[in-house]
Amino acid sequence: MKKFLTVLAVLTAACALFVSCGKEKKADNSLEDLKGRGVFVLGLDDSFPPLGFRDDKNEIVGYDIDLAKEVAKRLGVEFKAQPINWDTKELELNTGNIDCIWNGLTITDERKAAMSVTKPYLDNAQVVVVRNDSKFNSLADLKGASIALQSGSSAEDAVDAHPDFKDSLAEIVPYEQNLLALMDLNIKGVDAVVMDVVVAEYTIKTSGFPFHTLSENLASEKYGIAFRKDDILLTNEVQKILEEMAADGTVAQIAEKWFGTDISVIGK
Template structure:
């Protein structure tokens, strides 16, 4: 009997120890680990002007790049822009290839549940880009039309969430990059392209494409930065630095460089 009680006590103690260990949360060393490595790696689609793209010298530049570089400098680490397949962005983050997704990354409920998303730093909307010589003036006019969009983007999510608009279309063509979709629009391969208004207006202005955006937006959006779930310290520190940059005028200066005016919503 004594032996049986002893065995039972050992089993109970082992079970308690197991449950205790199982309930322990993983320590958040995200900020310390990044500083120890000495480099801040952001994942981006390097064909997404003006947020992040390659210039004529093949250098990765853009609004998000300038913001992130200054954040890295204030963190006391080096900066690295890592081009990724946008359709695999969450996997790149999960496997540790990048520290965050920072490239016109739209805040959604799904992403907020899977990732650490910062507060918004820029407003955006999903719109339809059409040729100037097209007959399309409203979303309803697009009935029976074909549209292009970037695969895995919030444009795809916006179309899928608008059932009436989606069902009215004849065809939806996925592209690896927005620029590819716009080039197809330029040769009448598609009738329109759904994309971010921030990117659309910048591209139209600087490319010479004979395009315009429909005034009616599919859905309003906000840009944020995506970190791994649980990387709370790093997320909070980047948010804090961005707010300091907004307060001292750095964000406004960067915004004016790329957009001609301060369109940031940080701290506003």
Template sequence: MKKTLALCVMILAAVSLFAAGSKESGEDSSLKKIQDRGTFILGLDDTFPPMGFRNENNEIVGFDIDLAREVTKRMGVTLLLQPIDWNAKEQELNTGKIDCIWNGFTVTEERKKVVNFSEPYLENAQVAVVKTSSAVTTLADLAGKSIGLQAGSSASNAVDAAPVFKASLKGIVEFKENLTALMDLEIGGVDAVIVDLLVANDNIKRSGKDFRILDESLAPENYAIGFRKNDNALRNAVQKHLDDMAADGTMARISTTWFGADITIVGK
């Protein structure tokens, strides 16, 4: 009995030492897991043009989608697109339902605490969209008025980070999607919508709606890809492919297709 107990203790000690050694070495199986499975699951808000959205055939397309397809092609795995509730994106990531968040995902200090970001690949800004007929020309003109924004978005973070501006507002209406917020602006439910500049430009161009963007932005920002905090191997592999795509002109070509010019910042 004593011999059996001693043997068990020795085995447990060996397992603990092995686990500790693996942890200290910084190794992880995140990349191998993708390679063995043969699929890469990308989490996104599928109503976020031009980054990721559904076209007239209900297919998910967009700038980020084209980037991801090229990256996964170079990785030798199949891209799977998984629409998620944007307000619960970090939970979707950390429970393993998706392998990354890649859909106009803004880097913030708060998100850095729970997400392992790639290097930024696009610059952006949070702006206010109003009707063309609106008398509002500056952010200060929105005092006493209502704004709309997507719940859990960087627009919400930008408003929270501007306490004077936020306190001046009559109210803030949260929507599940940016497109719904812009629809509410169109019918007069809110006086302005705070949204990503790239999304605002794309919406106005595609819809032809009678909107305009204020010249004054609320906050500058960068887009990057979000991975689980300890998934360094996967993060680094994706980053290498993005670096290679920037160097060989592939990223510039994809950007020009969607934006009419190369607006990416990788390697610049």
């Protein structure tokens, strides 16, 4: 009997040790692995000016691109911009196709639970863009109207967060890109577009479209950079470098290039 109890105690202890080991957190080699690969792959929607978009030479440029290139340089690795379908951005990240999502990603509690997200680097809001010759002056005026938005974006979340406004609309038309939604607005295919104010203001200014934004917004937001959930060391290193760039004036210089003023909130 004693022998049986002894064996049982040993087996119990072994099982407890196995369970304990199974619960051990996986080692975080994210920063080391990135430097070993030698390339920092940024996932983005390449039609999101002025944060990341294609210029007239079909090269991917923008505010986020310039920031990320400098981060990669200070990490001692090469930089690669990888266009992705924004609707499947988390899948692209978790399967290892990209190292981060860095392109106007709105920080939400849901995203912070699913990914490792930096501190905010830009403020943003979800606004409604209308034609200058339209009758719409407020959100209430849009009752019975059709609106367009980017599928899988925070614009979609903002509309969902206002059920009374959503239910008052005649139609919500999803698009893969904001630019396609704005082009539809230009030919009066829809009555309005819900999108990021940063992108809306830049596009209106540079495109010549006869648009303006309503004074009421649907949501105030902050942009962050998202990494895989367990890639804490890489997240922290990128955050550290960004704060160093803010302190030495690099961030302000990049912001002034794209916005005419320093609108960054890094380190502030």
